[in-house]
Amino acid sequence: MTFVRPWMLLSVICLSMLCKPLQADESADFWQAFHLGGYSSGDLRIPHDETAALTLNEISMILTWNRGERLSFFGELELENPLAYEAEHALNGKRGNLDLERFYFDYNLNEQSNLRVGRFLTPVGRWNQLHAPPLVWTASRPLATRRLFSDGLNGAMLFGSVPLGQVDMDYQVYVEALKDQHRDDTEVGYRDVSGARLAFNNLLGRGSRDAGLNTLGLNLMRYRKDLPGSPTYHLLGLDFLLELNRWELTGEMYARRTSNGAEAGHGGYIQSAYAVGSDWYWITRLETLHEVDSRDADRWIVGMTKRVKPNQLLKFELIGGSEAYHDVPRGFVTSFAVMF
């Protein structure tokens, strides 16, 4: 439950400095620039070899401040696993945890670039940056997007988008400034993180009535694990999104080496979502993970997901494969996610 960090104090001071020069008639504008939103999800898990559990996964509150000026603020505070019902432990909140997921300021430098300072999601691939349950088709997360790199960092990032003919290129260059002060038990620790991501959008240039998005992303990252004597790791990643008629195909692939050239793991996933009608989607995913210092995993997921409303997803999925990982065990899962 402890989540106060030095950069949080710095951020609060920055916010206070924003308040100071305000005139009385500007005060209303200042407060009206705040927007509150969030998301929540719950699921029922029926694993092959464990007891069933009904869980409220998170209640996440998002607070933004944006007056249409160069400086803006974003914060996300998440109450993780606030409630669970298990046959052995009945209804309980034992695994409840308060976590400051994101807390940053954005400053627009010029037409092509912006600076972000604070705590933010590491811009690697697609899933890590859009991991909220109302945004993803399955309740389970691909293992490679969780175990091969840091999912968030405290530091600075330069980002923006530039047009390259009919293609748009997004860029994100980031560096960690402060080691993570608090981690969940299941999280791998990282330090000295730096990297970049380039994403090329609209490579196919389709404009027909059934056209959709298409993106190719390139990811580079270096870091050390937060362990004594850890080597420096170099991560290379590719990700893509392709929407074609009724299909949405996504995938991410990563390979990791140490600074002396030794292989240090690889993994990835490929997923399809097919619109079968009435806002129902047939989901299929294959994924793999190979870590040198941990067990390998291959996992498959098939399921059906309904977009109940643009901001609500109802998911049913079967998970199988060689290993049962902590996040979602093998078996059946149904979940509901809403963004508000």
Place this chain on the structure above:
Amino acid sequence: MQWQAMYHYAGWSLGGGRPLLIGLLLAYLSLTMASASEDSRPIAVIVSAQPSLAPAVHVDDLSLIFWRKKLFAMHGQPLRPVNLSSEHPLRVRFSQQILRSSPKSQVSYWNGLYFHGVQPPFTVQSEEAMIRYVAETDGAIGYIDACHVDDRIKALFWLTAGKLATDSPALHCEN
């Protein structure tokens, strides 16, 4: 016989089948051509006619602005793109040609952007509402049928079939 008289009053003759068919065909063709003409009419990308409110926009940046990836113009002026409702024919055409996707396929994208604290473009229900919003809002940029541009707004670009031009095309606005 009453119903026969009624058709006569309406100017149609059941006895002369050929004129009736020709009349119906002509009516159908004129309706179809008017609709096709409106479908192919250029779309004007508009900003306020007031120089202090109109953002400076480069033609290459248009998709970035409507994807809400480029949020500021020169000197930090906020960019405020405006959309018509997702079923509006102009929105569908604009979306296909500039954003290379249909409005319906963008739901996941806008949800993702909301997750990062960025709001999708403001939506209005009619071209008149679009004109009023753009004319009075700092940094606003929208689009309407090029034949509906008036002195409250200024057209920056014109979207014809498959092409975005900075020069006004020949407009045929009779229909």
